[in-house]
Amino acid sequence: MLQINKDPNNQTDVPDPKEILRSCITCGCCNDICPTFTVLNDENDGPRGRINLMRDMIENGKAPDAHTVKHLDRCLTCTACQTICPVGVDYMHLIDKARVEIEENYTRPFLDRIIRNMLADTLPNPEKFLSKMALARRFKWTAPLLEVVRPLRPLAALLKSVPSTPPRREDILQPGYFTAKSKQQAKVLIPSGCVQKIIDSDINRAAIDLLTAAGVDVVLPENDKCCGALELHLGKSERTLQKARDNIDVWYPLLEEGLDAIVITTSGCGTTIKDYGSLLAKDPDYADRAAAIANIALDITEFLSRITLPGPIVQPDIEVAYHAACSLQHTQRVKFEPRKLLIDAGFKLQRPRDENMCCGSAGTYSFLQPEIAGELQRRKADSLSEGKPDVIAGGNLGCLTHISQATDIPLVHTVQLLAWVYTGKKPNALG
Amino acid sequence: MFDDMRLVVWRRTFVGDLQKLLPHCEVLGQDRTDRAFQTFGRLGSDAGPLAVVYALSTSDVVAAVQFCRRHGITVLPRGAGTNLTRAVSKQNGVVVICTSRMRQIKDFDPANGLITVQAGVRNQAVSEYVGSEGWFYAPDPSSRRNCTIGGNIATNSGGGMCLRYGTTVNNIVALTIVLDDGRLLETGSAALETQGTDLATLICGSEGQAGIVTEAVLRLTPQAPDRSAALVAFADRDSALKFGSRILASGILPRQLDYFDGQVAAMCEAVCPSGYPKHSKALVLVDLAGSREVLLKDCKAIKALSEGLGRVIAFATGPEKAAALWRGRERIYLGAARAGRYVMTDSAVPLSQLGALLTEIDKLCEAAGLLHMTTAHLGDGTVHSFIFHKAGAENEAEAAANAIRLKSLRLGGTLTAEYGIGSALRDLLPKQFSPDDLRLQNRCIAQLRGASHVARTTPHQSGNSSCASFEPQTEQEVSDILRLESAHVFRPSGNGAQEEKSDVSCLSAKALDGVTRYVPRDGTVTVRAGMRVSDLTALLGENGQRLPFDLPTRRLAQTEGTIGGIVALSAPSPRDAFGGGLRDAILAARMVTGLGECVATGAGVIKNASGLDLIKFLAGSRGHLGFFTEVTLRVTVDQGPDITKAIEGIASKDFAPMVTQALRAGWPVSGALHFSQELARKLELSDSPTMLLRLTPGRWGAISRLPGFRLPDDRASPIWNRLGQALDLDASPSWTIKCRPDEAGVIAERLDRTGGEILQEWRRGLLRFAHPSFNEAEIIEKTLRSFTTARAHPACRIGAGPNHSYPPPVGLQLLKPAFDPHGRFWLPCQNLTNN
Structure with missing residues (x-):
């Protein structure tokens, strides 16, 4: 049977933010790699500056001021700084903690608050999301008008990102049990997801096709929820914890029935699910189960590189530019698996310039900070299309939709390309 | 309470006015203290700069500096803030002028390998920009990805490659500096010829005290066609050090030559496996550059040189493989950080004292019960000691580090070879320099800042002074003569030859003859200023060494020139353009100033970041500023006539x-x-x-x-x-x-x-x-x-047409009052007034 080799010392205790702060030696190595620092070139907008801004709040318990909030809001949480940090400062948990502090102790301007609440309410809830999207499409024309008013720019960005063709309800992938088509080698669970299932159910379909073809049973559970990542990054950690508990309630019984892995097809969610262990470490009821869930959570590319894939059916003769999502390359440190899978499948892989730069999507960031996100989007689209690839592949839906606004090259999930090679079903985006 | 309110209002208007003055630059601080700028000083809670100005051009810096000067506010320059010495520490009520957004590359001359950049350009960005034309910028501090050229110049930074290519001071050609009162100062020019003193060398390493560097012309180094690396393992430290001196004595000039102990190897191996053996006592990594043919020869030579001492573990040929072999060593900070909290030193000693220092470090740390590991650059004598300590026991480790630094001083070295003094080592500075040395350095800074209390020197008029000849035997005698014989104006002379029609007294160094310190292994020689050049070259020749610069032979032949004389003259030579000028070879000197102070400047090691580097400035001062009594020069292996x-x-x-x-x-x-x-x-x-x-x-x-x-x-x-x-x-x-x-x-x-x-x-x-x-x-x-x-x-010359003459070196005029406020050394009138 398959062995999921995870780090046995998987860290599940909550890192003490004060301790993280103290570990920073303020050397400044992180500045050059930080996307917002390269765009804005302000010490306040680099990781070192942000850590210094957090000091008062976290060490001395002072209420955050508007200045601190402005600069912390500009952080993408791409954690590129964590990759390069010579002392390994756990920046991600630090900024998460700071966001909670801000949410609790700072009153945002009225419009800002409304928009944030709306995002946190709508996006993770598929039903609300579908209905709001229909509404938004009707008001899409107002985007240029809204853009003129500074506080309304997030709304404009939101409206602009709404696809002009409505997603059809019948396209949404329904929960179920998908049996392996060849000799069973493992059984996995794929979280049914929130936004992705509405915008692009094809990703999970491709994943299921590929996994079942490779001899993996796939469960798509019925009542699970959004993983909570969105709200976590908006500082609403209580809601995240509730979502995590709900999901554990659904997933853990399945785990006990025998699951080899929880396979995640959107890397942004993967980061949070892999972190369930430390998020719930202080909850005596859930700590153990959360740790068990986190321990078998894997990105789809991680999982695929640990199993035997069937023989290829298609010989693809196209060039692929791989976009490394920050949540994969920096936070989860999954760098080589996706590339190796694509090369092994016979694709010609390009290495775009500035791979470690964020594309600016970063969850709700592209709506809340449209200026910076736009600049990063342009830079990323430029560097990806430099080698004139036939297709851009990535592991995170957020990045893919964001980048697609700035380039004509089709964008697909890595697993869609792999499914094409091993099952023969060509992704729709490639015609 | 009321005062607080007034302060808030004042501050708001101040910052607001500053912003109005510089509408196109971002000015931070309108309604808060900027915590983000409090790097390298995490002590208090509510201190912070008054404002931060992101300047975009030289004129912005000038405007901001003048504005602050008018309001009596101190200005603090800042680059990327990557220093290790708390150089830009938080200070209350200062205005930080940040040059990190001045990122323009103004001019690039690929045929001559010169580039003009703004101060905020990153070190690595320069090499990236010129790489396709076959050049690179040689000074390589570890923070090169982030640190700015302006900051490099302020701290005279360098890394492992300085043995071959020099530190920042050897690689700058011209600077644009904004002085404390907003005056603009341009040193050197795009044309490399520097007649007389070169003020840029004094600015370089002044740690922002003298002014803000806003633009620089840098000298680039040609990329070598090929690169190789060798890793050699030794059973004990002495063999490793001996191997290092053998390499240097053989005439091979490596890009880098690094020693590290077994623990460092294990530490690096843990973060980045590069094939370092785990159970070796001592290792030496050699990095070579040159044409493939030369590299093959060098590798063979290294194999032969290591015989009887150690074992070559790996040869890496080609740039990629060589870089891969070095990768682990370059991750040393990551490894150390993962291993625990630590304090680090960067002191340097003459090469022959390396063994003594390393033994002493072992003893010191053992006595203090602290874990430590060591790495050293065998080419320039810099020792990096990582002293690990438990949380909260930082002071003990810091004390041990200071003990190491002081030990290096006693062994003839310097406190800091790479990082600079900053506010971290300020208290140790008096251990390296005497009160007189420091007073002179402070006077130079004050003079550059245009402080009003410093008197201007009056140039002497002919016929006013009596004329005599002095031949002091000791430094003390020189000092006595200068203090007691107040009726004379002196013209220092090497061997006592009087210039015709001279109306000044001659102060001859003739009697100050002899070698003070010469250990061929050091790669340096310290001699008294009156030593004949011919005697020195003969002495060096006996040991298979030579002076690394061109000697102005004609003058030497006529006057039997002395070492002090050639340093004071610092005549330009064709070798200057290739990094082989006299200024690149002079490391330290002792001199007597116009006030009769006996001062020392520089240190007897190749890399020195401690104190103001006066010596490179004094080269070419022609005896207008002081009288040399002792000079330390770099020497190289004599490989036969060119x-x-x-x-x-x-x-x-x-x-x-x-x-x-x-x-x-x-x-x-x-x-x-x-x-x-x-x-x-x-x-x-x-x-x-x-x-x-x-x-x-x-x-x-x-x-x-x-x-x-x-x-x-x-x-x-x-x-x-x-x-x-x-x-x-x-x-x-x-x-x-x-x-x-x-x-x-x-x-x-x-x-x-x-x-x-x-x-x-x-x-x-x-x-x-x-x-x-x-x-x-x-x-x-x-x-x-x-x-x-x-x-x-x-x-x-025809009639009274325009006579385009060299402007007199601006530095000489500016700093004469600091060295010689009463005009005791000769300075012909036209040298001061001819602009």
Whole structure:
């Protein structure tokens, strides 16, 4: 049977933010790699500056001021700084903690608050999301008008990102049990997801096709929820914890029935699910189960590189530019698996310039900070299309939709390309 | 309470006004203290700068500095804030002027390898920008990805490659500096010729005290065609150190030569597996650059040199493999950080004392019960000790580190070789420098800041002073003479030769003869200033060594010149353009100032970041500022007489690209001249325009592969050593034209059509031109006025026409009052007033 080799010392205790702060030696190595620092070139907008801004709040318990909030809001949480940090400062948990502090102790301007609440309410809830999207499409024309008013720019960005063709309800992938088509080698669970299932159910379909073809049973559970990542990054950690508990309630019984892995097809969610262990470490009821869930959570590319894939059916003769999502390359440190899978499948892989730069999507960031996100989007689209690839592949839906606004090259999930090679079903985006 | 309110209001108006003054720059701090800027000083909670200005150009910096000066606010320059010495620590109520957004690359001259950048350009960005043209910027601090050129200059930073390519001070050509009161100061010029003192060398390493560097012209280094690396393991530390000296003595000049102990190897291996053996006591990593042919030879030589001492573990040929072998060593900070909390030192000692220092470090740390590991640059004597400590026990580790630093001083080294003093080591500075030394350094800073209490020197008038000759035996005597004989104005002299018609007293160094310290293994020599150059070269010759710079032979032959004399003169030579000038070789000196203080400056090691580096500034001061009593110079392995190749048929504008090409092919060029057709004929070199390349013998490929013919030594050496005389340029009507290096070829070509004799020097933008029937008006027309200065032979001057002369070095005027406030040393009037 398959062995999921995870780090046995998987860290599940909550890192003490004060301790993280103290570990920073303020050397400044992180500045050059930080996307917002390269765009804005302000010490306040680099990781070192942000850590210094957090000091008062976290060490001395002072209420955050508007200045601190402005600069912390500009952080993408791409954690590129964590990759390069010579002392390994756990920046991600630090900024998460700071966001909670801000949410609790700072009153945002009225419009800002409304928009944030709306995002946190709508996006993770598929039903609300579908209905709001229909509404938004009707008001899409107002985007240029809204853009003129500074506080309304997030709304404009939101409206602009709404696809002009409505997603059809019948396209949404329904929960179920998908049996392996060849000799069973493992059984996995794929979280049914929130936004992705509405915008692009094809990703999970491709994943299921590929996994079942490779001899993996796939469960798509019925009542699970959004993983909570969105709200976590908006500082609403209580809601995240509730979502995590709900999901554990659904997933853990399945785990006990025998699951080899929880396979995640959107890397942004993967980061949070892999972190369930430390998020719930202080909850005596859930700590153990959360740790068990986190321990078998894997990105789809991680999982695929640990199993035997069937023989290829298609010989693809196209060039692929791989976009490394920050949540994969920096936070989860999954760098080589996706590339190796694509090369092994016979694709010609390009290495775009500035791979470690964020594309600016970063969850709700592209709506809340449209200026910076736009600049990063342009830079990323430029560097990806430099080698004139036939297709851009990535592991995170957020990045893919964001980048697609700035380039004509089709964008697909890595697993869609792999499914094409091993099952023969060509992704729709490639015609 | 009320006062607080007033302060808030004042602050708001102050910052608001500053923003209004600089509408296009971002000014932070309107309603808060900026915590983000409190790096490297995490103590209090509510301190912070008053405002932060992100300047975009030199004029922004000037405006901001003047504004702050008017309000009596201190200004603190800041680059990327990557220093390790709490240099830009938080201070209450200062205005931080941040140059990190000044990221323009203003000019790049690929043929001469010069680049003009703004201060905020990152170190690595320079190398990236010029990489495709085959150049790179050599100073390599570990923070090179982030740190800015401005910050590099302020701290005179460098890394492992300094042995071969020098630190920042050796790689800057010209600077634009905004002084404390908003005055703009430009040192040097795009033309490399620096006559007399070079103020840039004093600014470099002044840690922002003297002013804010806003623009710099940098000297680039040609990329070597190939790279190799070797890893050698040893059973004990002494063998490793011995291996290091063997390599240096063999004449191999590695890019980097690093020693590290077994623990460091294990630490690096843990973060980045690079194939370092786990159970070795000591390791040496050698990094070599050159043409493939030379590298093969070098690798063989390294194998032979390691015999009987250690074992070669790996050879890596090719840039990628060599970089891979070094990767682990480069991750040393990551490894150390993962291993625990630590304090680090960067002191340096003369190479022969390395063993002693390392043993002492072991003892010190053992006594303090602290874990430590060590790595050292065997080429320049820098020792990095990582002293690990438990949380909260930082003070103990810091004390041990300070003990190591002081020990290095006692062994003849320096407190800090790379990081600088900052506010971290300020308290230790008096251990390295005497009160007099520090007073002089402070006076220099005050003078640059234009502080009003510093008197201006009055130049002496002829006929006012009595005339005598002194020949002091000791330094103390020099000091006594200067303090007691107040009626005299002195002109320092090497061997006591009086200038004719002199109305000043002669202070001769003749009796100050002898070697103070010479251990061939150190690669340095310390001698008293009156030692004859011929004696020193003979002594060095006996040990297979030589001085690394060109000696001005003609003057030496006439006057039996002394070491003090050649340092005071610091005559320009063709080697300057290749990093082999006298300023690159002088490390330390003792001198007596006009006040009779005996001061020391610099340190007897190749890399020194402690204190103000006065010595490089004093080189070329011609005795106007003080009297040298002792000088420390770098020496190199003597590899035999230089070889000169003459290549015929090179047009004047192809000259610079040709030299660049030769450098990039890995030829060890140490001089390059170009002669016009007329001049080549006159010298009987050939019948067409000819270029001369001087090559260092020894480690290189077959000379026959380079085109052209070899010039016999007896014909070549007069040309190199007695340039003016050999060409007879001093006698006939001639001009010396100083222009931008990238324009030299074009101007030479234009002048060439007149059939005159033209000599061109590579990279220095220096042309010498002689034509029997040519006048000044014509020369201005022919060169289209594109030169910066042109000095004409008296015979060429017509009437009262414009005489373009060299401006006197600005640094000399500016700093004379700091060294010699009462005008005890000679300074002819015109030197001060001729602008």
